[in-house]
Amino acid sequence: MEYLIHILVIAGIYVILAQSLNLILGYTGLPALGHGAFSCVGAYVSALLALQYGLTPWLGLIFGAAAATVLGFMVAVPCLRLKGDYLALATLGFAVIVYSIAKNWVDVTRGPLGLPGIPGFSIFGFELSSVWLYLALVALFVWLTTFLIRRVVDSPFGRILQGIREDEIVTAALGKDVNRHKVIVFMIGAFFAGIAGSLYAHYITFIDPSSFTIMESITILLMVVFGGMGSLKGSFVGAVVLVVLPELLRFLGLPSSIAAPLRQMIYGLLLVVLMLYRPQGLLGKFKLQ
Amino acid sequence: MAILEIKNVSKDFDGVKALDNLSFDLREDQITALVGPNGAGKTTLFNVITGFQETDSGTVVYKSAPLTHLAPHKISRMGIARTFQNIRLFSHLTVLENLMLARKYETGERLSSALLRSRKMLNEEKINQQRTIELLEEVGLSHKKDALGNELSHGQRRLIEFARVKAMDAQLLLLDEPTAGVFPEMIAAIKKMILNLKEMGKTVLFIEHDMKVVMDIADRVIVLNHGKVIADGSPMEIQNNEEVITAYLGRRRNNVS
Secondary structure, eight states: OEEEEHHHHHHHHHHHHHHHHIIIIIIIOOOOOOOHHHHHHHHHHHHHHHHEEEEEEEEHHHHHHHHHHHHHHHHHHHTTTOOOOHHHHHHHHHHHHHHHHHHHHHHHHOOOGGOOOOOOEEETEEEOHHHHHHHHHHHHHHHHHHHHHHHHHHSSSHHHHHHHHOOOOHHTTTTHHHHHHHHHHHHHHHHHHHHHHOOOOOOOOBOOGGGGSHHHHHHHHHHHHHOOOHHHHHHHHHHHHHHHHHEEEEEGOOOHHHHHHHHHHHHHHHHHHHHHHOOOOOOOOOOOO | OOOEEEEEEEEEEEEEEEEEEEEEEETOOOEEEEOOTTTTHHHHHHHHTTTTTOOEEEEETTTTTTTTOOOHHHHTTTTTOOOOOEEEEOEEEEEEHHHTTOOOOOOSHHHHHHHOOHOOOOOOOOHHHHHHHHHHTTTOOOOGGTSSGGGGHHHHHHHHHHHHHHTOOSSSSEEEEETTTTHHHHHHHHHHHHHHHHHOOOEEEOOOOHHHHHHOOEEEEEEEEEEEEEEEEEEHHHTTOHHHHHHHHOOTTTTTT
């Protein structure tokens, strides 16, 4: 049972990641492939503050999210000139940079050794020790993320984002500041990814750079595309399915040397089948362009 | 009074002069037609005025304010609206959303209003929605308000585009071939709408290939060729202008013996 709850906690964290990426990718139409980098920063900032300065994870979460937001700004501004594939490549490159920093800035991050013993969340001095409490915590944040992103997209502000996705030039011609909105959207997306990273760090209590590789960003991307771009429900379903599905393999009793690559193969296969039969994703309205 | 002044504007594309030291003023409350053969620089001029292309030299002045180096959205907010030759509605947004995006918002488009779902935002949204539906009724397409942009016929798209540019409440409207590819009955309707804009005190500059439309509604015709004004006057004057006929039909071989 605990194992099942654990899977759900992880799925919840991915829901936050997928929904925040969907805001950038699905609603605004910006192919950002480095979403894992934002959660990496959120995780490391939050974990280091707790380990080095004994900061409570609650505050660490806020600082982690803030740091990710700043990074979102720093990525968005130079990327404003880029479109389509170029933007995708630039954000991918950025994810590689963040990963390399986590891996090589040994003095701070301890490099590949990772950061063990990250304290968990506590309420009134009692550390949340059971996975049930973490499930409740993560569920709360999933709800908050959905609620806030829903508010963003269901507003005149969100309509501009969709205008940018459909036709940037016309959106500008209608008097909307396209660049400003792109930057804000990157910052919002990064903010929630930072929260997800911080939740992950304090839940697992150990992070190392291998949790934030390019594959991680691609997985989040896959969840968004699978669930459907421009659909928050889709991202929810996409994240849950893609987290739970590979876990089912364990029950087949395959040795882990086969199970791990099989997981990647399933992702690949799913994507191919999806693109063939339902290019807009499970609940989406738009095709990946 | 001149609402728009084009002053010595030049624009080069790899050595081809799209606009060649072009100058003219646009008077307020008039319908001006911009005509000329393909490649004469008409759309380039629109792009320059609306800030989508920088000039190589020269300035565009709107209501005594120079537009040089201003971003397109800022120029748009100053009261210059434009349409596009190939219509460009937002395909995956509803007709209503297409028009709502054209409305001006004071506060409703801020992130904070969205997050707090402020009363001000909701009010603004309501007012804009009402106005948008009125505009849809004017073009007779209010029953299509929930249809997606890509679910409309070409003629309907033209009308929605027209309603969208009107939704911007701009003072100066630049229309790029507003009657291209529509039925004759629809052309009549669009002509009426353009005349209606003038009655509302708007200034219209429109690119048009259909000379009948130009003759019917324009107060003034400016003929461009190779980025230069080759004729400028009332429709009657233009009709008999030797240079215009040459530009369109080629030079007459007068001295063939």
